[in-house]
Amino acid sequence: MRVSGHRLSIAALVGLAIIFVNVAAAVLAPWIAPYSPTSTVGSVWLPPGEEGFLLGTDQNGRDMLTRMLYGARTSIGIALTATILSFLLGSVLGFLAATVGGWLDQLLSRIVDTLMAIPVLILALLVLTALGSSIPVLIGVIAVLDSTRVFRLSRAVGMDIAVMEYVEAARLRGEGLWWIIRREILPNALPPLIAEFGLRFCFAFLLISSLSFLGLGVQPPFADWGGMVRDNAQALEFGLSAPLIPAAGIAVLTIGVNLVVDWMLGLQGRTMEDSR
Amino acid sequence: MSAATPSKSGPLLTMRGLHIEATGFDGHPIIIVDGIDLDLERGQVLGLIGESGAGKSTIALAAMGYTRGGARITGGDIVFDGRNVLEMPYHQRRKLRGDRISYVAQSAAASFNPAKTLMHQIIEAPVLHGVMSAEEASQRAVDLFHRLKVPDPDTFGRRYPHQVSGGQLQRAMTAMAMVCEPDVLILDEPTTALDVTTQIEVLAAVRDVMREFGTAGLYITHDLAVVAQISDRIMVLRDGRTVEVGETQQILEAPRETYTRDLVAARRFHVKAGEGGSETPQALLEARGIDAGYGSVKVLKGVDVAVHPRETVAVVGESGSGKSTLARVVTGLLPPTRGQVLFQGEALPPALGQRSREQLRRIQMIYQMPDVALNPRHRVYDTLARPLQFYHGLRGKELREEVNRLLDDIELGGDYAQRFPGELSGGQKQRVCIARALAARPDVVICDEPTSALDQLVAESILELLQRLQDERGLAYLFITHDLGLVKAIADRVVVMKSGEVVQQGPKAEVFSPPAHPYTELLLASVPEMRVDWLDDVLETRAGQELAER
Numbered sequence: 061m062r063v064s065g066h067r068l069s070i071a072a073l074v075g076l077a078i079i080f081v082n083v084a085a086a087v088l089a090p091w092i093a094p095y096s097p098t099s100t101v102g103s104v105w106l107p108p109g110e111e112g113f114l115l116g117t118d119q120n121g122r123d124m125l126t127r128m129l130y131g132a133r134t135s136i137g138i139a140l141t142a143t144i145l146s147f148l149l150g151s152v153l154g155f156l157a158a159t160v161g162g163w164l165d166q167l168l169s170r171i172v173d174t175l176m177a178i179p180v181l182i183l184a185l186l187v188l189t190a191l192g193s194s195i196p197v198l199i200g201v202i203a204v205l206d207s208t209r210v211f212r213l214s215r216a217v218g219m220d221i222a223v224m225e226y227v228e229a230a231r232l233r234g235e236g237l238w239w240i241i242r243r244e245i246l247p248n249a250l251p252p253l254i255a256e257f258g259l260r261f262c263f264a265f266l267l268i269s270s271l272s273f274l275g276l277g278v279q280p281p282f283a284d285w286g287g288m289v290r291d292n293a294q295a296l297e298f299g300l301s302a303p304l305i306p307a308a309g310i311a312v313l314t315i316g317v318n319l320v321v322d323w324m325l326g327l328q329g330r331t332m333e334d335s336r
Numbered sequence: 337m338s339a340a341t342p343s344k345s346g347p348l349l350t351m352r353g354l355h356i357e358a359t360g361f362d363g364h365p366i367i368i369v370d371g372i373d374l375d376l377e378r379g380q381v382l383g384l385i386g387e388s389g390a391g392k393s394t395i396a397l398a399a400m401g402y403t404r405g406g407a408r409i410t411g412g413d414i415v416f417d418g419r420n421v422l423e424m425p426y427h428q429r430r431k432l433r434g435d436r437i438s439y440v441a442q443s444a445a446a447s448f449n450p451a452k453t454l455m456h457q458i459i460e461a462p463v464l465h466g467v468m469s470a471e472e473a474s475q476r477a478v479d480l481f482h483r484l485k486v487p488d489p490d491t492f493g494r495r496y497p498h499q500v501s502g503g504q505l506q507r508a509m510t511a512m513a514m515v516c517e518p519d520v521l522i523l524d525e526p527t528t529a530l531d532v533t534t535q536i537e538v539l540a541a542v543r544d545v546m547r548e549f550g551t552a553g554l555y556i557t558h559d560l561a562v563v564a565q566i567s568d569r570i571m572v573l574r575d576g577r578t579v580e581v582g583e584t585q586q587i588l589e590a591p592r593e594t595y596t597r598d599l600v601a602a603r604r605f606h607v608k609a610g611e612g613g614s615e616t617p618q619a620l621l622e623a624r625g626i627d628a629g630y631g632s633v634k635v636l637k638g639v640d641v642a643v644h645p646r647e648t649v650a651v652v653g654e655s656g657s658g659k660s661t662l663a664r665v666v667t668g669l670l671p672p673t674r675g676q677v678l679f680q681g682e683a684l685p686p687a688l689g690q691r692s693r694e695q696l697r698r699i700q701m702i703y704q705m706p707d708v709a710l711n712p713r714h715r716v717y718d719t720l721a722r723p724l725q726f727y728h729g730l731r732g733k734e735l736r737e738e739v740n741r742l743l744d745d746i747e748l749g750g751d752y753a754q755r756f757p758g759e760l761s762g763g764q765k766q767r768v769c770i771a772r773a774l775a776a777r778p779d780v781v782i783c784d785e786p787t788s789a790l791d792q793l794v795a796e797s798i799l800e801l802l803q804r805l806q807d808e809r810g811l812a813y814l815f816i817t818h819d820l821g822l823v824k825a826i827a828d829r830v831v832v833m834k835s836g837e838v839v840q841q842g843p844k845a846e847v848f849s850p851p852a853h854p855y856t857e858l859l860l861a862s863v864p865e866m867r868v869d870w871l872d873d874v875l876e877t878r879a880g881q882e883l884a885e886r
Contacts, residue, residue, distance in 0.1 A: 225709040229772070231688060232667055233723060234696040247713035 072323035078316025082309075086136045089129040097122065097130040098281045105292075105300050115305055119291050124305055131283040131306060136313075138195060138278070139265035142202035146264070147257060150207035154214025155241045155249070159222050169215070172208045180205050181270060188276045198277060202264050209263075213256050217249040251324070258321035262314045269310050285310050348417055348519055348552050349376040349399055355411035356394055356403060356576075368394050368407060370576040376520065381546065381553040383567035383584070385560055385599070387791035391576040392556045396522045399554065400437050401429040417519070434461040438513035442525040444505040448497040455493025458512040467516055480511040483548065484541045503534035510542050514549065521546060521553045527562060531654040531818065532862040539565055540875055558792060560599055561864035564588055565871035572596050585868055598793060600866060618681060620645050620812050621666065621699065621780045625675035628665045635661045636672070636836045641814075643780055648806065648813040650827035650844075652820060652859065658836040659816045663782050666814065667701060697727045700773035704785040706765035710757040716743070716768055717753040723775040742771045746801060763794035770801065774809070782814045787822065799826060820863045824848065832856050 068076070085092075095101050100121040101113075108116040108124075115124035157165040175183075184201050191197050218241075221227060227244050235244075269286030271277035278284035280291075288306035295302040356369035369391045376382050384392040394407065401421040403409060414421040416437070421429065433439075438461075441447045448457060459473035468476070474493065481489035484507040486500075497505060506526055513521055526542065527535040543566045546553055557563045563570060563584075570587045572579040572595065580593045591597045619642040626639040635658045643649045651659050664670040666677055668688035677684045679698065685691050703709035710719060720739045724730045730738055740750040746767040757765055766786060773781050783802070787795035803826065805811060817823060823830055823844070830848070831841040832855065840853040847856060861874055 224711075225703045225705065226711040228669065229701065229703070229709060232669070232696065232701055233726060233776070234688075234691070234693050235726070243714075244711055248711070 069323050069326075071319045075316040075319030075323070078312055079320065082132055082136060082313050082316070085129050086132040089133045093123075093126040093129045095123040095126045097126050097283050105295050105298070105302055107300065108305075116302060118288065118302060119295070124302065127283040127288060128285075128305065128309060131285045131288055132309070134195075134278055134282055134284040135265060135268055135286070135310075138199055138202070138268050138284075139261055142199045142264045142268075143206060143257060143261045145199065145203035146206035146210055146260060147253070149203065150210025151214040151246075151249075151253060152241070153207075154211040155218045155245050156237070157211070157215045158218030159227075159237060159241060159245065165215075168211070172211050175205070175208045176212075180267065184267065184271060185274070185276055188271065193271075193276050193279055195278065195282075198268065198271070202267055205267075206260050206264055210253075210256065210260060213252065214249065217252055218245055221245045221248050251327075255321050255324045258317045258324070262317050266310070266314065346418065347375050348378045350374065350415045351395070351398070351412060352415075353412040354395065354398060354414065355409070356391070356398060356407055357410045358407040368576050369398070371412070372573075372576070372578055374571065376552055376554065378519070379550040379552055380569065381555055381567045383555045383557065383563035383570040384573060385557060385563055385570060386573035386579075387558060387793065389575070390573040392573055393524055394576075395573070396524065396554045396556055397439075399520065399522065400433045400439070402433065431465065434518075435465050435467060435516050436518050437520045437522065438516065438518045439522045440506075440509050440513045440524065440526050443529055444509040444526075445497065445502065445529075447509060448505065450497050453494055453496055454500070454508045458493065458508065458515055461512070462516050465516070473515055476515050477511055480514055480545065481507075483545050484511060485537070501534070503530055503538050506530060506538050507541055510538075510545065514545060514551070517549060517551075519552060521551050522556070523553060524556045525558070528557065528559070532820070532864075533654060533858055535562070535864075536862050536871065536874060540871060542566070543871070559864065560588070561866045561870070564866065564868055565864065572599070588866055588868065619643060619678070620680060621814065622678040622681075623662065623666060623675065624678065626662070626665055626672045626677075627674035628661060628670055628672040630670075634836065636665065638675070639833075639836070639838055641831050641838070641841070643812045643814050645779070645812055646806065646810050647828040648815055648826055649829045649831060650815045650817060650823040651831045651833060652817060652823055653833035654818060654859075656835070657833040659818075659833055660784055661836075662833075663701070663784050663814070663816055666782060667699060668696075693727065697776045698779045699782065700776050700778040700780070701782045702766075702769050702773055702784065702786045705789050706762060706769050707757075707789075709769050710765055710772075712757050714756075715753065716755050716757075716760075719757075719768060720753075720771055720775055723772060727776050738775075742775055745774065745805070746771045761794075762790050763798060766790065766798055767801065770798075770805070774805065778811070780812045780814060782816070784816045785818070788817070788819065802826075820859055832859070 101123050102111055102117045102121050104117065104119060104121045106113055106117040106121075108114065110116065113123055113125065115128060118124055118127060153168055157168045184205060187201050188197065222245065227240060230240050230244050268277055268284070269289070272284050272286030273290045275290065278287055280287070285306040289303045289310075292303040292306070351372055351374040354369055354372040354374070355367070357365045357367055359365055372391075372395055374382070374395065384396060386392050394403065397403060398409060398414060399416065399421070401414065401424065409422060416432065421432070424432070448454070455474060455477060458477045459470055462468045462473045463470050477493055478490055481492045486492050486504050486507050492500075492504075492508075500508065510526070523542070527538050530538060539562065545551075553566075555563055555566055560570075567584050569582065570584050571581045572587065572593070574595055580587065580591065580596050582592075587596060588600060591600055621643040623639060623641045626636050627634065628636040639658070639662060641649065641651070641662065651662060653659050661670065665672050668677075668684070668686065668691055671686035676686070679695065684695055688696075717739055720742055721735055724735055724738050739753060743750055743752055748764060748767055752760070752764070752768075757768070760768065769786075786802070787798050790798060799822070802813065806813065815823075815826065827844050829842060830844050832839050832847065832853065834855050839855050840847055848860065850857075852860065861877070864870060
């Protein structure tokens with residue numbers, strides 16, 4: 061299999077398959093889930109396969125498979141939205157800082173430095189405690205925190221491109237800042253940004269899971285993987301596998317995205333050598 | 337060393353039917369060197385000449401049994417001093433390199449470690465190879481510094497690479513290569529990155545040292561006039577094959593092959609017919625009393641330059657003379673601290689952002705490196721269409737037709753519209769850059785060394801294109817260059833700059849006819865001429881002048 065003329069590695073293929081399955085689960089949850097995600101359908105903590113529950117049941121006797129499908133919907137949905145927002149915010153500001161430079165660059169960079177100096181999880185906990193946890197606030201907090209990393213990368217990549225003579229040629233033509241960012245810089249900055257998108261998605265996804273695990277993320281009765289690990293954690297004491305299922309979901313998706321990102325980064329290395 | 341030398345007779349280095357291949361990105365083999373025979377006698381210098389991609393460096397590196405990453409020797413023999421290099425085990429080959437064959441790279445700046453002193457790096461190889469002790473090697477290095485005529489030879493080695501000039505660094509690199517007293521010195525375009533005036537000194541120093549030690553050499557260059565000064569024989573290469581081999585004199589005076597003849601002819605430019613440039617009183621573009629700099633560093637001091645309609649004004653000078661800064665001031669990229677830029681008698685706003693679209697349109701620019709002057713993600717069509725939309729509001733069918741007309745004008749044709757810059761050669765890229773400037777329908781085009789990154793014959797065709805466009809469209813050029821041969825060919829008027837000041841300016845004939853300003857004279861005398869004894873003549877004249885000055 062090939063993507064834009066480059067052969068996919070086996071690892072990348074596995075990664076893509078994992079992403080595909082997860083996204084399909086998230087999108088199709090209401091149609092393929094066998095039960096309702098909020099209603100009790102069996103006894104508590106049934107092991108996988110028993111009484112026709114493919115993945116068993118959770119601490120309230122709800123179907124685990126259904127919860128996993130709906131959980132994918134929440135976790136992936138929030139992570140994706142937050143990552144897209146963080147890229148819009150981070151890359152526009154990053155390119156702006158790189159092209160305009162001067163005091164604007166100083167101002168933005170120092171703000172970002174300050175934000176990055178505070179541990180992400182602690183800052184997120186503070187904000188969520190103050191504002192109360194709802195899905196829009198959660199998305200907003202993660203987007204802003206993640207955008208600092210995107211800003212750094214965009215600014216660095218943008219600075220390399222902004223000194224190219226084709227950018228100078230556009231400035232000499234009299235092109236506006238927005239046009240230069242959109243048409244001259246963005247297309248050339250895209251490959252590293254796309255790879256970064258995968259990584260940032262993983263971080264956002266893990267952050268939501270951590271926050272939910274700590275009780276400040278997605279609130280019940282909504283299903284989400286991090287929350288499911290916490291809710292079922294006690295089952296471990298009885299030698300039951302319930303919390304391992306959402307935990308495995310988190311791990312597998314993160315690994316899958318990383319496999320694809322690795323392949324893309326390797327590709328960039330090669331094309332960079334080529335263009336030399 | 338001499339213990340390893342089995343014979344003092346016979347050729348030092350021979351190559352027979354050398355083939356070198358590389359694997360391309362798509363997996364197909366690319367032939368880099370295609371059956372080369374080469375003979376190098378002891379103490380002789382063989383010049384390898386050809387355009388980029390001719391295989392010059394690859395052949396020279398193969399003499400050490402070395403190929404660059406991805407390339408491999410697929411056939412032929414390389415015999416060095418009676419022994420087949422390709423059959424040697426790795427450790428013997430390693431001993432050969434640096435010890436008996438050594439290499440001087442084009443860019444000395446990129447070859448030195450900035451964190452260590454020059455001496456440390458020069459003596460590293462012989463000490464590492466166990467050929468001599470550190471003291472012995474240092475002594476030799478100092479001796480070489482004397483012979484290579486670097487300033488303060490006794491303490492020169494204590495300096496760091498950034499503390500010496502480009503010419504001195506190139507000489508340090510030569511010292512590094514010579515410290516083991518190798519039998520063969522491979523010089524890979526050692527003077528290409530240097531200014532003309534520095535080039536002479538380095539060339540003379542290297543030649544003298546090689547003669548004193550009886551070192552044989554492979555001298556790689558694309559400049560026939562340079563190689564003529566140092567080589568006994570010349571080998572002309574093209575696409576990995578030998579075009580012609582012969583004595584230097586014969587190659588220069590009676591080349592047998594058409595390609596060699598073209599190379600020799602390209603250096604002898606067709607001088608522009610008629611002293612063009614109508615001297616109308618009104619200058620098209622004028623810079624008056626310009627002072628400019630970066631931060632506290634003053635680069636330009638009181639520069640006055642004027643360009644009249646339909647004329648070519650050449651700005652010449654060595655690197656660091658402020659030529660390119662002048663272009664930045666004129667285009668508005670760098671607002672001057674004093675003075676002003678006038679267009680048809682009216683002052684232009686100093687900064688780019690304050691100039692109107694119409695003011696910007698009339699002054700266009702062509703860059704030195706077409707590789708970075710074109711956005712790699714824009715098709716040729718987009719690159720050319722944008723200025724047409726931006727300045728003239730063209731769209732739809734009209735726009736497509738105009739892009740095609742531009743492509744015809746630069747002799748590429750409409751088929752190129754859908755290509756990306758990566759699918760074009762250097763010369764083609766530069767043509768697209770020219771078309772992008774033309775699309776604005778400018779009055780003045782600023783050309784910043786537009787041919788210096790191109791091969792000789794390609795550069796020639798770009799110059800012809802520029803000249804034709806000037807005739808057809810009545811363009812004026814502000815032509816920035818360090819190449820005086822080029823200035824002689826294309827300029828109507830000449831501005832000579834040195835350390836940010838104009839030392840002389842006027843019509844070409846006036847500037848170049850004696851008595852010229854001493855600095856102009858120096859620049860003129862430094863342009864290599866296509867004859868064997870040019871370097872000796874220059875050195876003799878200079879020695880004479882120095883004596884007279886005392």
